[in-house]
Amino acid sequence: MIQSVNRAIKILDFVSTNHMARLVDISRGLGLNKSTVHGIVATLEEMGCLRQDQSTGRYELGLKLFELGQSVMANMDIRAVAMPYLLELSRKYEETVHLAVLSGDEVIYIDKVDSPRSIRIFSMIGGRNPAYCTGVGKILLAGLTDEKLSRVLEGIRFRAITPNTITDANSFVEHIRNIRRDGYATDNGEIEEGLSCFAAPIRNHLGSVTAAISLSGPTQRLINDNSAKLIEDVVDCAQTVSIQLGFAPALAGDNSFFLK
Structure with a gap:
């Protein structure tokens, strides 16, 4: 298993069950270094899988995941x-x-x-x-x-x-x-x-x-x-x-x- 992919999926799972989580919440919740989490979260955000609320800095799932889910159902x-x-x-x-x-x-x-x-x-x-x-x-x-x-x-x-x-x-x-x-x-x-x-x-x-x-x-x-x-x-x-x-x-x- 590729470690970075594994961590990315764990981050998405964590955010899905901990709505509007902060970077520190994700880091503590998964036991990962904050800098590691920051890099993966930034990539997921760039891909549309995560979205950051600019007023609070907290994260939620992005629309890209909704689009992928729709595609799975349709096919x-x-x-x-x-x-x-x-x-x-x-x-x-x-x-x-x-x-x-x-x-x-x-x-x-x-x-x-x-x-x-x-x-x-x-x-x-x-x-x-x-x-x-x-x-x-x-x-x-x-x-x-x-x-x-x-x-x-x-x-x-x-x-x-x-x-x-x-x-x-x-x-x-x-x-x-x-x-x-x-x-x-x-x-x-x-x-x-x-x-x-x-x-x-x-x-x-x-x-x-x-x-x-x-x-x-x-x-x-x-x-x-x-x-x-x-x-x-x-x-x-x-x-x-x-x-x-x-x-x-x-x-x-x-x-x-x-x-x-």
């Missing part, structure tokens, strides 16, 4: 983070689990775990489907602001893929309101008769809905007396992934799909 591979939880959910119910993102008015499946059963849903990683008639699509649309949702809906040509597909824009908007209230979405044979799914939102560190998880399978296996527990597990799975991505549930408003 975190959601698939790698989510996969262990997708596997766990799929194994518990022996159904297909999808991870999807929104692209315009469509959803793209970026990862999945197949059901081991002979009768199961067919899908492909990289495949697309209309957002308005899929569980993941509806949950992702529900995560948009009203303004963004309106723009997307303007470009959707609603058509009846099955007898259960919602084809009226006003009815669909009301459906989205219910999804926001409930915190999950259901597809009950809306894109393929006899197949259903439950979906829940994945949030990033800022609280924005960036992806969705769904559990899909034959309607007779999903829509039954066990549905409430299944929905609970899908929502818990999505929230666990969200927390791994830096989301803090305490930031969310009570019974609201949007953050306050």
